[in-house]
Amino acid sequence: MLSHDELENLARLARLDLSEAELQALGSDIASILGYVAQVSAVEFDATKPTAPLVHNVMREDVVRGEHDQVAGTEVSIRASFPKEKNGYNVVRKIIQKDE
Amino acid sequence: MSNNLLSITEAVQKLEANEISSLDLVRACKAAVDEKNSTLNAYLEVFEDIEEQAKAADERRANGERGALLGVPLALKDNILVNGRRASAASKILENYVATYDSTVVKKLKEAGAIFMGRTNMDEFAMGGSTENSAFGVTRNPHDPTRVPGGSSGGSAAALASGMALGAFGTDTGGSIREPASFCGLVGLKPTYGAVSRFGIIALGSSLDQVGPFARSVADAELLFKVIRGQDPLDSTSITETTHPKVQETRRIGVPRALLKEGVDADVLARFEESLKKLEHLGYTIVDVEIPSAALALAIYYIIMPAEASTNLARFDGVRYGLSHKGENLFDDYAKTRGSGFGPEPRRRIMLGTYVLSAGYYDAYYGKATAARAQLTREMVAALSGCDAVVTPTAPCPATVIGEKSDPLSMYLMDIFTVTANLTGNPALSVPMGTVMREGTQLPVGIQFTAAHGNEAGLFAIGKTFEAA
Numbered sequence: 001m002l003s004h005d006e007l008e009n010l011a012r013l014a015r016l017d018l019s020e021a022e023l024q025a026l027g028s029d030i031a032s033i034l035g036y037v038a039q040v041s042a043v044e045f046d047a048t049k050p051t052a053p054l055v056h057n058v059m060r061e062d063v064v065r066g067e068h069d070q071v072a073g074t075e076v077s078i079r080a081s082f083p084k085e086k087n088g089y090n091v092v093r094k095i096i097q098k099d100e
Numbered sequence: 101m102s103n104n105l106l107s108i109t110e111a112v113q114k115l116e117a118n119e120i121s122s123l124d125l126v127r128a129c130k131a132a133v134d135e136k137n138s139t140l141n142a143y144l145e146v147f148e149d150i151e152e153q154a155k156a157a158d159e160r161r162a163n164g165e166r167g168a169l170l171g172v173p174l175a176l177k178d179n180i181l182v183n184g185r186r187a188s189a190a191s192k193i194l195e196n197y198v199a200t201y202d203s204t205v206v207k208k209l210k211e212a213g214a215i216f217m218g219r220t221n222m223d224e225f226a227m228g229g230s231t232e233n234s235a236f237g238v239t240r241n242p243h244d245p246t247r248v249p250g251g252s253s254g255g256s257a258a259a260l261a262s263g264m265a266l267g268a269f270g271t272d273t274g275g276s277i278r279e280p281a282s283f284c285g286l287v288g289l290k291p292t293y294g295a296v297s298r299f300g301i302i303a304l305g306s307s308l309d310q311v312g313p314f315a316r317s318v319a320d321a322e323l324l325f326k327v328i329r330g331q332d333p334l335d336s337t338s339i340t341e342t343t344h345p346k347v348q349e350t351r352r353i354g355v356p357r358a359l360l361k362e363g364v365d366a367d368v369l370a371r372f373e374e375s376l377k378k379l380e381h382l383g384y385t386i387v388d389v390e391i392p393s394a395a396l397a398l399a400i401y402y403i404i405m406p407a408e409a410s411t412n413l414a415r416f417d418g419v420r421y422g423l424s425h426k427g428e429n430l431f432d433d434y435a436k437t438r439g440s441g442f443g444p445e446p447r448r449r450i451m452l453g454t455y456v457l458s459a460g461y462y463d464a465y466y467g468k469a470t471a472a473r474a475q476l477t478r479e480m481v482a483a484l485s486g487c488d489a490v491v492t493p494t495a496p497c498p499a500t501v502i503g504e505k506s507d508p509l510s511m512y513l514m515d516i517f518t519v520t521a522n523l524t525g526n527p528a529l530s531v532p533m534g535t536v537m538r539e540g541t542q543l544p545v546g547i548q549f550t551a552a553h554g555n556e557a558g559l560f561a562i563g564k565t566f567e568a569a
Contacts, residue, residue, distance in 0.1 A: 002455075014410065014454040015417070015431070016447055017439030026451050032509050033452060037399040041464045045471040049478070058336040071299075071334060073183070073200025081200065083424035092419055093430050 001031045104128035104263040108172055108320040111266055115161065115171055122161070122171025122215065125266065126154040129173045129217055132263040140240045142249075142258035144178055145186065146218035153215040160213065168327050170213030175265035177256050178219040179226060179302035180311065182206050185216075189302045190234040191224045193416050193423045193441030203300020204332045205269065205311050212327045217265050220255030224443045225413065226271055226304045228252050229279050229514045230505065233445040238502055241283060244541045247499040250280030253314070257284040260314050267324050268314040273304045274401055275495075275518025277312045278530035282494035282546030285532050286314050287321045287563065290518075292554050293525035294339035296325075297332030305408035306337075308401075308522040318531060318563035325556060344554030347484075353379050353562075354389030354487035363516065365497040367536035368545050372493045375533045375547050375566070379491075382565050389483040389490055393476040394520050400476065401519035402512055403456050403469035410453025413446060448508060477524040484526070484552045489562055492517040494530040494546035498538060517548055526550050529559040531567055 002010070007027050011018050018026070065071070072078070084091040103125050106114070114120045133146050147153075150173070157171035176182065179189040181199035183206075188194040202210065209216075223233035231239040231254025239254045241247040242262040249258040253270025257280035260268040270277040272290040281288025289312040296311045303309060313324035332338045355376065360369065376386050393400075418424035418437030425436040442450065456465035483490055496516055505511040521528035528550040535542035547566075551558045 007451075010451050010454050010458070011435075013458065014450045015414075015434040015438050016442070016450060017432075017435035018447065022444075022447070026448060029448055029508050030452055030455065032507070033402060033512075034455075036509055036512075037402050037465065037469075040396055040399045040403060040472050041468045043396065043468070043472060045468075045475055050474060060333065060336075063333075071201060077184075077198075077200040081197065081421035083418060083421070090420060093433060095430055 002027050102128055102263065104132050104266070106266060107316045108169070108266050108323055109317065111172055122154040122157040123151065125171065126150050126173050126215060126217070129264050129266070136242070136262050137264065139245055140242060140258050140262055141221055141237050142239055142255045142262060142264055143175070143218040144188070144190065144221050144236055144255065147185065147216060150215065150217055157213055157215060165213070167211070167213030168323060169209065171215060172213070172267065173215045173217045173265050174209065175217050175220050175256050175259040175268040176206070177222050177253050177270045179222065179271060180205060180269060181300040181302075182216060185219070187219065187302065189225045190222045190236055191441065191443065191446070192235045193437070195235070195423065197422050199300070201300060204297035204334060205328045206300065208328050208330070217259070220253070220259050220268065222255055223252035223445065225302065225409070225446050226252040226273055226276055227409065227445045227449055229275065229511060230500065231255060232502065233443060235443050240502070241499045243285065243543055244499065247501055247543070248283065250283035250495070250499060252276040254280050256314055257281060257286055257288070260284070260286055260316070267320055269311060269324070270314060271301060271304070271309055271311050272522065273308045274405060274522050275515045277314065278518050278528060278546065278548060279495050279514065281314055281530040283499040283544065285544030286316065287318050287532070287567075288312065288314050288530045288546075289321050289325055289556070289559070290521055290528045291325060291329065291556060292339070292344065292527040294337045294343070295329050295527070295554070295556065297330070297335040297338045299332055299334035303412040305405040306412060307408060308405060318529070318560055318567055321529070322560045339554070341554070344552070347552045347555050347558065349558070350486065350488050351384055352387050352487040353384045354387050354483055354490045356389050356391050356394060356483070356490060356492065358390065358392075359394055359492060359517070363496055363513070364493060365536070368493050368497055371534045371536065371545055372547060376491070378569055379566065382569055387487055389487065391476070391479045391483050391490070391520075393472060393479050396472055397476060397520040397523060398512065398516050400469045400472045400523055401515065403465045404473065404523070406449040406453035407457050407466050408453070409446075410450040410457065413442070413450055416441065473523050476520065480520065480524040480526060480550070481552075488558050489549040489551050492548050494518065494548040498536050498543035498545050521550050526553055527556045527559055529563050531563045
């Protein structure tokens with residue numbers, strides 16, 4: 001069972017604002033799920049066999065695309081998705097603060 | 101037969117012979133929507149321009165154009181992007197998100213002439229096996245509206261099973277096409293990992309996800325798969341038809357008996373044993389296969405999937421698109437947006453994924469799960485070296501009553517037979533194997549065939565023989 005501090009820390013790492021009641025409920029859900037999946041942690045595997053799934057790198061040459069050859073949408077359509085737009089820019093919170 | 105209940109193969113023949121128009125098909129599907137969607141909640145949105153799409157397709161046909169799906173109305177799961185249309189993954193955090201480009205799957209379907217009826221309900225971000233986790237209400241099973249259609253692609257399955265489309269697409273991370281196909285009496289395919297491009301698909305577990313079709317027949321599933329498959333420069337995990345070597349047909353079918361000993365509904369098991377008899381009668385030899393790590397598959401899956409889900413869902417932060425709440429500072433902006441935008445199941449899986457990936461626990465969970473997954477893959481490859489397919493029931497039971505599976509772990513256990521193919525990357529096909537009686541209603545159940553990597557053709561061959569017998 002995860003402690004209250006551990007749960008709060010997880011919620012912070014996950015960037016989730018959770019109510020106290022939900023944090024408690026998630027604590028017991030997670031404990032029961034971890035109890036089930038723990039059977040994997042208990043198994044010993046042959047260390048001589050590869051442990052990664054069968055994956056490989058995929059490389060290709062870079063492709064230069066022009067302004068009107070975008071694959072993920074036009075500038076106008078992407079700008080239209082911004083929560084707050086000003087003069088064609090996405091307005092975001094200032095995150096670099098002056099040193100105290 | 102009503103036009104909305106035709107198979108795609110039949111519909112294309114009738115269109116070709118000028119017996120029906122695409123507009124007839126679309127209007128028949130729309131009539132089913134008007135009659136049933138308020139009860140079933142299969143579609144979150146039926147597109148306003150379906151008649152225009154149909155008329156354009158009829159015109160193209162009249163001008164001599166042809167396409168594998170020209171004028172055929174299809175349903176799309178709400179996590180498949182169509183340029184200019186909403187795609188919410190059934191989540192509040194993307195409720196008003198409008199896609200700015202076509203997914204590769206949609207691009208290929210458009211080239212084949214398909215008509216998009218609308219976007220279908222799903223478990224939020226494809227997290228679930230019942231479509232009860234949608235932020236926009238549950239979808240009901242057309243065979244019994246008190247029951248779930250399965251999930252997470254439950255809306256697509258319900259739309260097709262109730263005649264609101266002639267074919268449908270879903271995504272499958274741990275059984276999200278095959279399980280609803282089983283519950284709704286349809287054919288459902290999870291292709292080989294990489295066979296279909298995921299460009300423009302809202303990701304859940306990137307080492308597991310595949311897009312695939314729901315269909316009324318194996319031939320239809322094959323037709324839909326052939327339209328969407330293929331390597332895509334925009335998805336580096338996509339493969340070609342020759343990536344995996346061709347396999348020799350053995351006419352043997354493998355049964356992992358050890359997995360069927362407990363936890364499977366007796367009626368489902370009876371249909372399964374009858375299906376094995378049927379396969380024998382069709383000339384297949386039934387052999388026992390051992391896949392020892394398959395007993396661990398669900399535990400492996402519920403480490404790897406939440407880990408990948410929490411990582412993929414980190415991108416939804418309210419900064420560039422989607423729901424955006426403001427707080428005291430940047431951290432609050434993120435936490436408020438995500439805390440209120442994600443529903444309970446995504447919140448649960450993000451927490452779980454964050455835990456298994458956090459320092460100190462990584463080796464015990466994710467590291468072990470990855471090693472176990474590699475072992476499972478080796479065992480599956482070995483099992484399939486001696487047979488054409490491994491078979492199990494698709495799900496351990498028929499469709500459950502809405503609200504019946506209330507604790508998360510009992511819901512996760514529904515995926516016991518389907519997660520293996522996602523972990524190992526093999527293609528798997530669910531085909532109806534009869535019905536079981538529950539409270540006076542016949543409920544469909546499916547049999548799952550898993551074949552060697554790249555051997556969808558083998559699945560279609562067995563599936564066609566099986567469904568015809």
